Amino acid sequence: MTRPFSAALCALNAKYVHSSLAPWCLLAGVRAFAPQIDAHVVEGTVNEPPETVLERIASGAPDVVTFSCYLWNIRQTLTLAEQLKRRLPGVWIVLGGPEVSYCAADVLSENPAVDFVLSGEGETSVPALLSCLAKGKAPSADEVPGLCTREYIAPPCVLSGEVPSPYTPEYFKALNGRIAYLETSRGCPFTCAFCLSGRCGAPRYFDLKGVYENILALANSGAQTVKLIDRTFNANPRHANAILRFLLSHYGKEIPAGVCFHFEIAGDILTEETMALLAQMPLGAVQLEIGMQSFCEKTLEAVRRKTNTEKLKANIRRLVAMGNMHIHIDLIAGLPYEDVPTFAESFNTAYALGADMLQMGFLKLLHGAAMREEPQTFPCEFRKDPPYEVISTPWLTADELAMLHGVEDALERMVNSGRFHRTADYFLERTGLTPFDLFQTIGKAAHEAGVDGHGIPLDEYTAFLLEAAPRLWSSVTREALRDVMVCDRLESNATGRLPLCLHIADPALGQTVKRLAALSPPRPGVRRGVAILYTERQAVYVDYENKNPKTGRFALRRVDLDAL
Numbered sequence: 001m002t003r004p005f006s007a008a009l010c011a012l013n014a015k016y017v018h019s020s021l022a023p024w025c026l027l028a029g030v031r032a033f034a035p036q037i038d039a040h041v042v043e044g045t046v047n048e049p050p051e052t053v054l055e056r057i058a059s060g061a062p063d064v065v066t067f068s069c070y071l072w073n074i075r076q077t078l079t080l081a082e083q084l085k086r087r088l089p090g091v092w093i094v095l096g097g098p099e100v101s102y103c104a105a106d107v108l109s110e111n112p113a114v115d116f117v118l119s120g121e122g123e124t125s126v127p128a129l130l131s132c133l134a135k136g137k138a139p140s141a142d143e144v145p146g147l148c149t150r151e152y153i154a155p156p157c158v159l160s161g162e163v164p165s166p167y168t169p170e171y172f173k174a175l176n177g178r179i180a181y182l183e184t185s186r187g188c189p190f191t192c193a194f195c196l197s198g199r200c201g202a203p204r205y206f207d208l209k210g211v212y213e214n215i216l217a218l219a220n221s222g223a224q225t226v227k228l229i230d231r232t233f234n235a236n237p238r239h240a241n242a243i244l245r246f247l248l249s250h251y252g253k254e255i256p257a258g259v260c261f262h263f264e265i266a267g268d269i270l271t272e273e274t275m276a277l278l279a280q281m282p283l284g285a286v287q288l289e290i291g292m293q294s295f296c297e298k299t300l301e302a303v304r305r306k307t308n309t310e311k312l313k314a315n316i317r318r319l320v321a322m323g324n325m326h327i328h329i330d331l332i333a334g335l336p337y338e339d340v341p342t343f344a345e346s347f348n349t350a351y352a353l354g355a356d357m358l359q360m361g362f363l364k365l366l367h368g369a370a371m372r373e374e375p376q377t378f379p380c381e382f383r384k385d386p387p388y389e390v391i392s393t394p395w396l397t398a399d400e401l402a403m404l405h406g407v408e409d410a411l412e413r414m415v416n417s418g419r420f421h422r423t424a425d426y427f428l429e430r431t432g433l434t435p436f437d438l439f440q441t442i443g444k445a446a447h448e449a450g451v452d453g454h455g456i457p458l459d460e461y462t463a464f465l466l467e468a469a470p471r472l473w474s475s476v477t478r479e480a481l482r483d484v485m486v487c488d489r490l491e492s493n494a495t496g497r498l499p500l501c502l503h504i505a506d507p508a509l510g511q512t513v514k515r516l517a518a519l520s521p522p523r524p525g526v527r528r529g530v531a532i533l534y535t536e537r538q539a540v541y542v543d544y545e546n547k548n549p550k551t552g553r554f555a556l557r558r559v560d561l562d563a564l
Helices: 022-033 050-058 074-087 104-110 125-134 169-175 208-219 237-250 272-279 297-302 309-322 340-352 398-416 421-431 435-449 458-472 478-492 508-519
Strands: 006-013 038-045 064-068 092-096 116-118 180-182 225-228 260-265 286-293 326-333 357-362 390-392 528-533 538-543 556-560
Touching: 006 022, 006 050, 006 074, 022 038, 022 064, 022 125, 038 050, 038 169, 050 074, 064 074, 064 125, 074 092, 092 125, 104 116, 116 125, 180 208, 208 225, 208 237, 237 272, 272 309, 286 309, 309 326, 326 340, 326 398, 340 357, 340 398, 340 435, 357 398, 390 398, 398 421, 398 435, 421 435, 421 478, 435 458, 458 478, 478 528, 478 538, 478 556, 508 528, 508 538
Parallel strands: 006 038, 006 064, 064 092, 092 116, 180 225, 225 260, 260 286, 286 326, 326 357
Antiparallel strands: 528 538, 538 556
């Protein structure tokens, strides 16, 4: 019997906890439009040994291997393509995705192992290409939308209307509790110069009946987070509000309590109806990511990002004040007309809004984005390898960008990690510094001490802060700082263990633990963390249950030592 023509649809994720929707969308397209093809999905991560992923792909001896390509996986993908060609000499290698859709000619020229690039959306182009190859036909642009070869480069394929659902039984089995992704629309109404989303066609909104079915299926899949990948979820308020109303009416019933839905929104175009719906959301049911990028009007105008900054600030304050949602806001360093003082002003403005997370990213010049394609308009130097991060601009030197990386490192470790919120507030109060100046100082000191960058253990960074801060600022005392950091560590670490640098050998601690247990016994089986604050003459304790789903921290309780 002749073996059916087969295809492996592959994607490499940044981490295991992430899942990739793209290959499952392609699988749905193949089953809808080319059911004679024997197709299956292979997912891996960029952190796995390449030979492990290679074996997983090659074991079925597929006739075609497709890869969904992104910034974070393109290097490993191209390496796998070369290895697959050596392992399976007759295999066809096909690349698609945003990282290759706008530079297909270069990809094909520089990578002999790659046979085709499919530009744009793939639910129809992948099955069309596979059907041609299965018949032994040379594919043509007339038959395969978005087809790019060494002889011909087609424009990206943009679909209209509904697409086949990727949520098959195999998908849910493979998901296995990881972050789940959901599309309820495609395209973006904005044309930001640093982004590709505006090049993916006008917004197209999927049928709400199917959206609701997918929400219920994903919410009951074991995934704790369902992330909507709509580029601007609230661009169509009617569509967005219908989904929010559905969540409200089903949460805690058909949607299990504890599942969190993540939306990317434009903060300045929120309607009063959307605000009212968000205010009713159960604690921890929703995360909002708001990409501000900058508060500099000249910068926003230059990157074609129309934003009412005053309305944006007011809306973020309202969302934060609701207290029921994790609010994540973004800034980008390296944009036009933003020098250090201007960026510092944006940073301080954003920090003062009180969001749970202020993510500080760095400009990346993506293939297909206007900032890359119009160098005369957007002059800057950037790295030629992924992720194409900016090195210098007419407004920021390389040294200044390096300094900003130090600010980011300190911000990530102290605030965005959720580990040192109290400590950051204490520093700001005692030093009188602006947030930008504070994190710049800490970032510089961390770099000089060799505790910046990835891989630094939490206890080591804790010790660094405890020793460095009193030397940096005379208004910060080691004793008071130790007590503040004890509170941070207890409420953010479910082990209840303090690092050695915060531990004080004191026989009174054992008696304090016993007296607290008598005064307020923990529930059976619940771990408790206890410490003494010497500058305040208080005992603090945390029972490690009922973690706040919004902040990720546990409740810290205080008792005066004289009351024990």
